[in-house]
Amino acid sequence: MTDETLLQRENSEYWSRRGFLRAATGAAVAAGVSAVAAAQQTKPNAADDVQLSQIHAATEQPEKIPGPFESRDQRTGFAIVGLGRLALGQILPAMAKSKYCKPVALVSGDRAKAQKIAAQYGIPAGSIYDYTTYDQLAKNPAVQVIYIVLPNSMHAEYTIRGAKAGKHILCEKPMATTAHDCQRMIDACNAAGVKLMIAYRSQYEANDVALVKMIRAGRFGKLRQIVATNSQNQGDPSQWRLKKALAGGGCMPDVGVYCLNAARFLSNEEPYEVQASVVQPKDDPRFTEVESSCQFIARFPSGLVALCNSGYDAHKSQFLRVEGVEGWAEMHPAFAYTGIKLQYSKLVEGEEILHAPAIEEKDQFAAEMDHMALCVQQNLRPHTPGEEGLQDQIVTDAIYESAKTGRAVKIPAPKAPTRGPEPSAG
Numbered sequence: 001m002t003d004e005t006l007l008q009r010e011n012s013e014y015w016s017r018r019g020f021l022r023a024a025t026g027a028a029v030a031a032g033v034s035a036v037a038a039a040q041q042t043k044p045n046a047a048d049d050v051q052l053s054q055i056h057a058a059t060e061q062p063e064k065i066p067g068p069f070e071s072r073d074q075r076t077g078f079a080i081v082g083l084g085r086l087a088l089g090q091i092l093p094a095m096a097k098s099k100y101c102k103p104v105a106l107v108s109g110d111r112a113k114a115q116k117i118a119a120q121y122g123i124p125a126g127s128i129y130d131y132t133t134y135d136q137l138a139k140n141p142a143v144q145v146i147y148i149v150l151p152n153s154m155h156a157e158y159t160i161r162g163a164k165a166g167k168h169i170l171c172e173k174p175m176a177t178t179a180h181d182c183q184r185m186i187d188a189c190n191a192a193g194v195k196l197m198i199a200y201r202s203q204y205e206a207n208d209v210a211l212v213k214m215i216r217a218g219r220f221g222k223l224r225q226i227v228a229t230n231s232q233n234q235g236d237p238s239q240w241r242l243k244k245a246l247a248g249g250g251c252m253p254d255v256g257v258y259c260l261n262a263a264r265f266l267s268n269e270e271p272y273e274v275q276a277s278v279v280q281p282k283d284d285p286r287f288t289e290v291e292s293s294c295q296f297i298a299r300f301p302s303g304l305v306a307l308c309n310s311g312y313d314a315h316k317s318q319f320l321r322v323e324g325v326e327g328w329a330e331m332h333p334a335f336a337y338t339g340i341k342l343q344y345s346k347l348v349e350g351e352e353i354l355h356a357p358a359i360e361e362k363d364q365f366a367a368e369m370d371h372m373a374l375c376v377q378q379n380l381r382p383h384t385p386g387e388e389g390l391q392d393q394i395v396t397d398a399i400y401e402s403a404k405t406g407r408a409v410k411i412p413a414p415k416a417p418t419r420g421p422e423p424s425a426g
């Protein structure tokens with residue numbers, strides 16, 4: 001019996017033995033989701049959706065049952081590579097909130113940890129890999145997408161090996177640590193005929209999606225300034241985030257990239273020039289290799305200017321403001337996993353009106369993974385493909401060059417749009 005047939009059998013036996021309900025419930029409990037919500041995700045198909053009678057008056061908002069969700073068999077299978085904070089804290093729990101995704105394999109250097117997590121999420125033991133057996137994912141038909149959640153400089157190697165294994169790739173931000181690596185990742189995925197998406201969760205987050213729509217509809221008039229900050233205070237000086245070889249830089253590629261990417265996708269323009277400074281204190285053991293803060297100005301062809309700041313040595317602070325000729329919008333916090341708040345102002349008949357729209361909070365990671373699954377299922381170009389990550393890296397390189405030379409640095413315009421179609425409301 002081939003590896004492939006064995007795995008197929010192991011998968012189907014596993015699911016018929018334990019049932020998806022139990023596995024999904026385990027995952028949902030780990031995610032803090034109720035067993036009822038998990039059970040709603042186990043419905044075999046939309047036609048079997050349970051309908052409840054409405055008990056409130058017609059003047060009340062109707063109750064909504066989430067879904068329909070796809071049955072386990074129809075969901076896209078994800079292998080999660082790297083079982084660190086993001087994978088365990090956000091990505092795996094978000095699977096239980098997704099409509100189209102399921103975790104089917106894990107890749108980790110720590111087998112005991114992977115076994116515990118596999119048991120929680122109903123992943124068969126035969127679908128646990130390490131970094132040397134990673135390429136054997138090629139023989140696992142349950143895996144359609146590899147989600148890379150490793151330190152930044154490892155993204156290129158695992159994307160290229162994953163593409164060679166014939167799998168679609170969802171890769172965490174920042175895409176890599178050099179533009180050369182970003183291009184190699186794009187080329188490898190193109191050569192293998194697989195999709196490459198960069199996990200820019202903000203572009204799938206409900207408040208950001210609403211703000212993009214308002215800007216495109218001209219609600220704030222011509223954009224003049226975007227002001228953004230994203231800071232957090234790092235502790236452990238030995239962590240990979242503070243090592244240049246693994247992280248590529250300090251706060252800029254990790255959290256500053258949110259400000260840069262937001263300025264690009266909100267304006268739908270590409271900066272032609274940046275001017276930047278970085279701070280790297282000599283007396284702080286955390287910053288022997290990378291910057292503690294980064295400030296940059298990005299100039300766009302329409303005259304729009306983005307003023308962005310990021311820090312690794314200031315208390316958590318996440319803010320974004322868009323200023324147009326006819327109004328402004330801000331998110332405070334911006335870029336957060338939850339609790340993002342959007343408000344905007346506009347002059348109406350001589351009165352400055354402040355709006356705080358009620359936007360239903362949805363899990364950004366579930367939305368982002370569902371987008372990837374739909375792109376695979378329907379053969380679509382992702383909204384945030386490799387080209388989107390490459391452009392951020394090109395601008396990041398220009399930011400570092402400007403900080404080093406003290407001069408403004410020009411950025412060539414990308415040859416083609418870096419983003420695919422807007423994600424559907426899902």
Ligand code: NAD
Pocket residue numbers: 082083084085086087109149150151152172173174199201240246254
């Ligand atoms: P982490 O340190 O918590 O986890 C990294 C994982 O990689 C660990 O399981 C570690 O064991 C493994 N690993 C393998 N080889 C390693 C090596 N040589 N050195 C260090 N670790 C190694 O990091 P994280 O916070 O989960 O970040 C992982 C990726 O996700 C990064 O690219 C980061 O930028 C990105 N990230 C994205 C978001 C987001 O909101 N989208 C948030 C956090 C992190």
